[in-house]
Amino acid sequence: MKKNIEFLRLAYLGGPNIWTYRPVVEAWVDIGALEASPSNTIPGFYERLVAWLPGLIEHRCGVGERGGFLQRLREGTWPAHIMEHVAIELQNLAGIKVGFGKARSTSVTGIYKVAVRARNEQVARAALIAARDLVMAGIDDQPFDVAACVAQLRDLVDEHHLGPSTAAIVEAAAERRIPFIRLNSGNLVQLGYGRAQRRIWTAETDQTSAIAEGISSDKDLTKQLLKSCGVPVPEGEVVDSPQAAWDAAQDIGLPVVVKPSDGNHGRGVTLDLRERADIEAAYHFAERHGSEVLVERFIRGDEHRLLVVGGKVVAAARGETAWVTGDGQSTLLALVDAQINSDPRRGTTEAHPLNRLDIREDTAILNDLARQNLSPDAVPAKGQRVLIQRNGNVAFEVSEQVHPEVAALVSLAARVVGLDIAGVDVVAEDIGRPLHEQGGAVVEVNAGPGLLMHLKPSGGEAQPVGRAIVDHLIPEQQAAGRIPLVGVCGSCDGATITRLLAHLLRLSGRYTGAVCRDGLYLNGRRVDGGDCASFAAGQRLLINRSVEAAVLENGPAMILREGLAYDRCAVGIVTDADGLAALDEFYIQEAAQLANVLRTQIDVVLDDGAAVLNADDAQVLALAEYSDGEVLLYSAAPESAAIAAHCAQGGRAVVARAGQWQLLHGDAQLFAAPLPAAERLPLGVLLPAVAAAWSLDLPTELLAAGLDAFSSDNAQA
DSSP: OOOOOEEEEEEEEOSOOSSOSSOEEEEEEEOGGGGGOOGGGSTTHHHHHHHHOGGGGGOOGGGTSTTHHHHHHHHOOOHHHHHHHHHHHHHHHTTOOOOOEEEEEOSSTTEEEEEEEOSSHHHHHHHHHHHHHHHHHHHHTOOOOHHHHHHHHHHHHHHHSOOHHHHHHHHHHHHTTOOEEEOSSSSEEEESSGGGOEEEETTEETTSOHHHHHHHHOHHHHHHHHHHTTOOOOOEEEESSHHHHHHHHHHHOSSEEEEETTOOTTTTOEEEEOSHHHHHHHHHHHHTTSSSEEEEEOOOSEEEEEEEETTEEEEEEEOOOEEEEOOSSSOHHHHHHHHTTTSTTEESSTTOSEEOOOTTTOHHHHHHHHHTTOOTTOOOOTTOEEEEESSSOOOEEOGGGOOHHHHHHHHHHHHHHTOSEEEEEEEESOTTSOHHHHTOEEEEEEESOOOHHHHSOSBSOOOOHHHHHHHHHSOTTSOTTOOOEEEEESSSSHHHHHHHHHHHHHHTTOOEEEEETTEEEETTEEEEOSOOOSHHHHHHHHTOTTOSEEEEEEOHHHHHHTOOSSSOEEEEEEOOSOOGGGGGGGTOOSHHHHHHHHHHHHHTEEEEEEEEEETTSHHHHGGGGGOSSEEEEEEOSSSOHHHHHHHHTTOEEEEEETTEEEEEETTEEEEEEEOOOTTTSOHHHHHHHHHHHHHTTOOHHHHHHHHHHOOOOGGGO
16 A cells, blocks of 8 residues: 555634634644654654754754654654644745644544644645645655745745734734734734724734825925924925926935835835936936925934834834945846845845845935946946945834934924824934934834834844833723624534624614624624634624624534634533534543533633533533633523532522522522523523623613513514
8 A cells, every 4th residue: 555645635724623712723644654763763764854944943842842843753753743743834934924733633544634723724724735745755765845845935934924014013912911813915914903093014904094194295295294393304495397306406406315205115216416418317217106296405414214113213223335345246136146245134025124235226225326437247446335225224223322302393294294103214414412403304104114224123122012012002001902702613503692692782772783603793783694603704793893792613524624713702602512423523422521621611711710510511511611700600500519519619600490590609699580492492501601791791671671582582683
């Protein structure tokens, strides 16, 4: 029999799952005859694998120390486990840092489940497929081009992964346990859920005014507004011809700057112009990059970019001009590659803080070279210094050097334009001195500023600009962008429990969304029929800006197939540990395995939340130890030992006794009301819903009235 590894299933679990709290790609693989060939029985396999991927030395595996995985490899382990580690390492080499992975055998010999952390679905899928190919090449003693494989993965990262600026904001949100949802294939991301959400698009937010963006894109208008408010700006005027540009330059006084009035990222800008020919050439250059051309007084000094977030300067970077020194033999093209482009900080992607210079294509560089009577093919004399680029190198950290008066003026500039997040360009010889002392000025105010220069500066410490943006959008005192969210897990009555609890939350005055097997509901109105107990339907609720509370049904099969639609919840309900037979397709065949699936719902309960558990089911009751929050029990048994023990320890419980539903806290009965008719509202629905509503502090009188008003007839929704 030919030895091979076959994929039986490759799925993305987008939320908390049986493996971990975070998204994973899960593969079911059949290793066939390789079950009889652990790694220590394959000649040369260890050496080939380590030669291809020397970084595997850092994988601790179950041993818990550096080199742990390699120890397992020498002792003998199976291809599925090796695939797990190879997929992790390939992602790391591609620039996505991950560390989590697991491989587990199933009840069928030779079939394994492998899960690896997926910061990006497309990259993780490709990494697992590549891992299979690499492991098989190692087993068969065939060549494998690791460099080409990693290059392909990096292309996927560039195509599909969040950009570094957006990723920094998302990571800062995660540190504060703020959930996020990616809303498109680009950098549009939602922080928080429902009504509590905020949105970012790189460094623009849902507070970024369109009017302010329009002002910032009009450089002349920006200058007029800033000047009227006392912010120093360079004198300048809009011109409509090369002759007008020269006339304006004479009026303003040489030297001058010529640039497009609505350009960005320094495109079309030419600095320090003194000659008519240069000014007229610069006019044509600027005209190609904007709708109007602006001539301004040239300000001496270095360019600085100050990042303003919520009215405060949170980071600053200084620019430097780029020079080369001739050796009497090499062309400028060769000198730039050797002395400038060889810097590892330079590149063509967003991961590089400095751009690679292409002096044959960059018109601004060509213009500056022409002013020095040089071309890319010129050979400077030995020791001759040649200016290559005047701006575009703003990546040297100077946040601690900014003078308070400069910070105040820059903050004022952002407020005048109206931007909540702005990149303010300042030209000054010394950013540590007031601008008026040195003739410095604010030259631009930019919307949607890049963050990379602050995250990966060429010199100095990186600044926590992602955290500054998150704190601006969702202040610390707010509830981490969350709404009351309840997850309902089990195989019995989950849809009706979901609808009843959503009904009670709606009566409390909250606009409430719900998804379950009966459909998708918004404030009591069914807007989508059919089975909506799914990841996609749950996400639809959570991106809805109207939703102030949400209830989501999560069956065990949905958790296994897709993962939960949310990261954490205020309340997690588990009703029963039935339905094992329905999970056979997932190789879940034992009660302990089902309990592990149900545990997923309890694992995600927030510290200040509650787990609501059926005390009449021993397997469900055993999940109490996994809750980070409070545990509320419910029981239909008149005399429940579990309820008695729980209340004796000061816990809360909801029970059905003597024809009443009762709220118990410790040794006290806090409330009691008559039970509705069982055919209208079974105890298996009423008790968990009441317990969850109680944990959310809904008034008891509202609960009683809400139960009387609820109809389990879905047709009335």
